[in-house]
Amino acid sequence: MTDTHCPYCSLQCGMTLTRRGPALEVSARSFPVNDGALCRKGWTATGLRGSRERLTTPLVRDRATGELTAVGWDDALDRIAGRLAALRAEHGSDANAVFGGGGLTNEKAYLLGKLARVALGTSQIDYNGRWCMSSAASAANQAFGIDRGLPFPLADIERTDVLVLVGSNLAETMPPAARHLDRLRERGGRLVVIDPRRTPTAERADLFLQPVPGTDLPLALGVLHLLDAAAAVDEAYVASRTTGFEEVRRSAAAWWPERVERVTGIEAGQVRELAALLGGTRKAMVLTARGAEQHAQGTATVLAWIDVALALGLPGRPDAGYGCLTGQGNGQGGREHGQKADQLPGYRSITDRADRVHVARVWGVTPEEIPGPGRSAYELLTALGTPGGPRSLLVFGSNIVVSAPNALAVTERLAALDLLVVADIVMSETAAMADVVLPVTQWAEETGTMTNLEGRVILREQAVSPPEGVRSDLDVIAGLASRLGAPGDWPTEPEEVFAELCAASTGGRADYAGISYRRIRAENGVFWPCPSASHPGTPRMFADSFAHPDGRARFVPVEHHGPAEGVSAAYPIHLTTGRVLAQYQSGAQTRRIRELPDEGAFVELHPLLATRIGVRDGEPVLVRTARGELKAPARVVATIRPDTVFVPFHWVGANRLTNDALDPVSRMPEFKVCACAVSG
Numbered sequence: 080m081t082d083t084h085c086p087y088c089s090l091q092c093g094m095t096l097t098r099r100g101p102a103l104e105v106s107a108r109s110f111p112v113n114d115g116a117l118c119r120k121g122w123t124a125t126g127l128r129g130s131r132e133r134l135t136t137p138l139v140r141d142r143a144t145g146e147l148t149a150v151g152w153d154d155a156l157d158r159i160a161g162r163l164a165a166l167r168a169e170h171g172s173d174a175n176a177v178f179g180g181g182g183l184t185n186e187k188a189y190l191l192g193k194l195a196r197v198a199l200g201t202s203q204i205d206y207n208g209r210w211c212m213s214s215a216a217s218a219a220n221q222a223f224g225i226d227r228g229l230p231f232p233l234a235d236i237e238r239t240d241v242l243v244l245v246g247s248n249l250a251e252t253m254p255p256a257a258r259h260l261d262r263l264r265e266r267g268g269r270l271v272v273i274d275p276r277r278t279p280t281a282e283r284a285d286l287f288l289q290p291v292p293g294t295d296l297p298l299a300l301g302v303l304h305l306l307d308a309a310a311a312v313d314e315a316y317v318a319s320r321t322t323g324f325e326e327v328r329r330s331a332a333a334w335w336p337e338r339v340e341r342v343t344g345i346e347a348g349q350v351r352e353l354a355a356l357l358g359g360t361r362k363a364m365v366l367t368a369r370g371a372e373q374h375a376q377g378t379a380t381v382l383a384w385i386d387v388a389l390a391l392g393l394p395g396r397p398d399a400g401y402g403c404l405t406g407q408g409n410g411q412g413g414r415e416h417g418q419k420a421d422q423l424p425g426y427r428s429i430t431d432r433a434d435r436v437h438v439a440r441v442w443g444v445t446p447e448e449i450p451g452p453g454r455s456a457y458e459l460l461t462a463l464g465t466p467g468g469p470r471s472l473l474v475f476g477s478n479i480v481v482s483a484p485n486a487l488a489v490t491e492r493l494a495a496l497d498l499l500v501v502a503d504i505v506m507s508e509t510a511a512m513a514d515v516v517l518p519v520t521q522w523a524e525e526t527g528t529m530t531n532l533e534g535r536v537i538l539r540e541q542a543v544s545p546p547e548g549v550r551s552d553l554d555v556i557a558g559l560a561s562r563l564g565a566p567g568d569w570p571t572e573p574e575e576v577f578a579e580l581c582a583a584s585t586g587g588r589a590d591y592a593g594i595s596y597r598r599i600r601a602e603n604g605v606f607w608p609c610p611s612a613s614h615p616g617t618p619r620m621f622a623d624s625f626a627h628p629d630g631r632a633r634f635v636p637v638e639h640h641g642p643a644e645g646v647s648a649a650y651p652i653h654l655t656t657g658r659v660l661a662q663y664q665s666g667a668q669t670r671r672i673r674e675l676p677d678e679g680a681f682v683e684l685h686p687l688l689a690t691r692i693g694v695r696d697g698e699p700v701l702v703r704t705a706r707g708e709l710k711a712p713a714r715v716v717a718t719i720r721p722d723t724v725f726v727p728f729h730w731v732g733a734n735r736l737t738n739d740a741l742d743p744v745s746r747m748p749e750f751k752v753c754a755c756a757v758s759g
């Protein structure tokens with residue numbers, strides 16, 4: 080029996096894996112976030128074990144026939160390293176690029192960043208977490224001086240008085256977490272849900288607000304306006320623990336409830352109801368998720384809600400505060416250890432001299448040898464194969480063809496590369512385009528740490544041996560590094576890599592110095608920052624000070640500009656995208672698990688809209704945007720706004736429609752709203 084965690088979302092539910100002959104059985108394990116429950120994705124997580132879909136040998140594309148053919152590991156790695164070296168010699172270091180994932184373990188994310196900077200000497204590395212919660216990260220860094228998704232344990236939400244979920248469908252995306260919502264309500268707490276769709280989460284709400292997609296920001300300004308008018312601002316907290324409130328107060332003054340109603344579609348009375356709930360207690364929480372964040376104004380939207388939380392004096396108060404519900408399994412750790420274009424391990428900045436000196440010492444190079452910041456994820460992908468852009472891409476843990484915005488344009492760029500290498504467990508849509516495919520281990524076959532949505536570093540333990548022919552990503556990275564003649568050590572044992580990661584993070588914002596596998600096992604995970612072996616870890620942040628040098632949080636004024644692409648006569652309907660219960664991210668794994676329903680893409684629309692275009696439930700609907708089109712069966716429901724359609728993004732198609740407008744700070748694409756036309 081092996082105690083471990085689920086391979087999928089950021090909740091990282093505890094589970095136990097038991098060998099029964101050749102089978103591997105899942106049982107739920109009591110862990111603080113899931114309390115002995117799993118969702119159906121967790122229960123079926125071993126479904127890819129022994130599957131014929133598993134890749135078990137490296138594959139290289141024959142340029143003459145276009146076919147992928149099996150080769151040995153040494154041959155595959157030799158060919159990749161030789162081609163990378165040649166491209167570097169011919170076009171410079173930035174000719175080679177790396178793309179990681181928010182599902183990779185901390186050890187893999189760390190070693191991937193080191194591979195890019197030290198072995199390839201390239202600045203061109205980013206990852207799909209840029210598309211997950213980077214707007215919340217940018218906002219938290221600005222406001223608090225540090226970015227940890229939840230600055231408190233998830234179970235704290237049970238004890239607050241008012242919980243406001245902005246753009247989160249927690250009950251469907253991470254069902255075990257919904258128990259915390261139920262306990263909150265059993266205690267008499269109130270739940271507010273803000274979402275363009277009446278989701279299973281919204282069904283639990285005491286107050287449900289259904290805004291036009293892309294208008295969460297003016298709603299926050301309107302709430303702050305009312306709180307200020309009602310003298311509900313915590314003036315003592317604002318004076319002693321923050322800076323910048325007066326400018327924010329002035330910007331909110333223009334957002335009276337009737338104006339908010341005109342822009343958001345939410346009745347002024349409901350805006351007042353929300354403000355009254357928040358202003359009537361000292362214990363409230365505001366949590367944002369992708370619905371609020373995946374916008375060209377995602378950072379500003381999160382800042383607007385943080386401004387509300389700060390005005391009420393919530394961050395740092397017990398059972399209160401602001402937090403972001405991270406999505407991907409290692410969405411938190413993945414953004415801390417160096418696979419992001421502007422970051423070094425420990426959430427260090429790649430442009431900070433002292434940070435570069437520290438990491439260079441750990442890596443055994445000079446600070447000057449570490450490249451500067453590279454392109455953000457979407458900008459990197461759209462530069463591939465262009466003059467001056469990267470000529471090769473190494474992809475680990477990401478299925479770009481399905482998950483990138485404006486996916487048709489991105490697929491064209493992948494096809495223009497001289498070399499595309501994909502390390503994956505199955506032949507994903509992106510792997511199918513690759514020149515070299517490398518078969519790697521999956522979660523139960525390897526050990527490694529993840530950092531869950533609470534900032535709790537947890538350990539996934541190896542339970543079984545990998546299939547013959549499969550290697551771990553750490554082996555692949557080290558194999559490439561040695562062939563490229565990289566300096567320094569390239570350990571492949573996860574615990575050794577973790578120790579190096581901890582050293583690199585020492586003194587950084589995400590300080591893991593005091594965390595070890597032994598402690599994680601003994602303590603049900605350890606919350607960072609944990610600067611020494613004797614430090615207990617930090618489950619709750621901001622009780623006494625924030626992470627800015629003066630210890631104060633920053634109010635940041637924001638303005639509403641609306642979605643980058645407004646509706647028009649040609650495209651009169653809002654399109655939004657999201658997840659369904661049985662699938663995870665690009666679906667590369669979950670679509671291949673027999674026990675999970677693979678219903679395919681669908682178009683959710685309101686009966687009024689369905690009648691207008693003459694479509695009945697189950698009949699095909701054509702959705703068109705300025706970038707592409709998708710035909711899928713109609714799902715006619717009264718739970719969505721009549722001016723909005725929803726398409727899940729787990730299947731090829733949804734992201735051919737989405738807009739690639741980027742947030743100016745986080746570089747997050749606007750996945751959550753664009754303009755479309757629908758017809759039968």
Ligand code: SF4
Nearest residue numbers: 085088091092118121
């Ligand atoms: Fe796995 Fe997330 Fe489901 Fe928990 S909620 S079982 S972590 S997919």
